[in-house]
Amino acid sequence: xxxxxxxxxxxxxxxxxxxxxxxxxxxxxxxxxxxxxxxxxxxxxxxxxxxxxxxxxxxxxxxxxxxxxxxxxxxxxxxxxxxx
Amino acid sequence: xxxxxxxxxxxxxxxxxxxxxxxxxxxxxxxxxxxxxxxxxxxxxxxxxxxxxxxxxxxxxxxxxxxxxxxxxxxxxxxxxxxxxxxxxxxxxxxxxxxxxxxxxxxxxxxxxxxxxxxxxxxxxxxxxxxxxxxxxxxxxxxxxxx
Numbered sequence: 001x002x003x004x005x006x007x008x009x010x011x012x013x014x015x016x017x018x019x020x021x022x023x024x025x026x027x028x029x030x031x032x033x034x035x036x037x038x039x040x041x042x043x044x045x046x047x048x049x050x051x052x053x054x055x056x057x058x059x060x061x062x063x064x065x066x067x068x069x070x071x072x073x074x075x076x077x078x079x080x081x082x083x084x
Numbered sequence: 085x086x087x088x089x090x091x092x093x094x095x096x097x098x099x100x101x102x103x104x105x106x107x108x109x110x111x112x113x114x115x116x117x118x119x120x121x122x123x124x125x126x127x128x129x130x131x132x133x134x135x136x137x138x139x140x141x142x143x144x145x146x147x148x149x150x151x152x153x154x155x156x157x158x159x160x161x162x163x164x165x166x167x168x169x170x171x172x173x174x175x176x177x178x179x180x181x182x183x184x185x186x187x188x189x190x191x192x193x194x195x196x197x198x199x200x201x202x203x204x205x206x207x208x209x210x211x212x213x214x215x216x217x218x219x220x221x222x223x224x225x226x227x228x229x230x231x
Contacts, residue, residue: 056130
């Protein structure tokens with residue numbers, strides 16, 4: 001699920017989980033493409049992304065769609081070393 | 085995020101994988117975990133701490149704050165089909181309550197298990213009365229549930 005690999009910058013794949021990424025190659029960062037990015041809404045598929053992560057002492061690559069079949073709690077927060 | 089880590093065993097018991105995301109690099113995550121979080125939570129943060137350096141992930145999830153250059157506090161519950169079942173977004177100064185996330189996950193899991201035959205009313209707590217969805221319930225909610 002979490003492979004040890006460098007992945008550059010975190011980025012949405014432009015697709016939702018379980019669907020092939022929209023149009024362009026997954027390996028290319030999506031830069032201001034005219035294709036509208038998928039947006040999140042309840043009842044809809046989660047926008048997929050691939051990003052670098054720190055996990056138990058290792059640097060890994062995380063891809064949301066690898067978690068299909070499991071419940072996921074996805075938590076955004078403003079920053080490390082903040083207080084709340 | 086340490087509050088979530090503190091309840092991690094409960095999330096595991098519920099079959100829930102946790103991912104945290106901020107604009108900090110994975111290297112900063114490492115140092116934060118080693119220097120601070122591991123002193124609050126035994127063994128440190130037990131789930132992947134994702135880096136969203138350019139805020140691109142936050143943008144598609146509607147939580148990226150352009151002015152501050154950060155991802156706001158946003159919490160998404162995603163089911164095994166990849167469907168977003170719940171979201172909650174707060175401005176930075178107010179923290180979340182992990183208990184509420186756990187309550188909602190239990191409710192969504194119950195609804196899923198019953199294939200939508202049961203729903204959880206306002207204020208539902210695990211073990212509480214559920215609503216049996218169907219024509220028989222129309223106009224009769226008062227019989228089975230009160231605020």
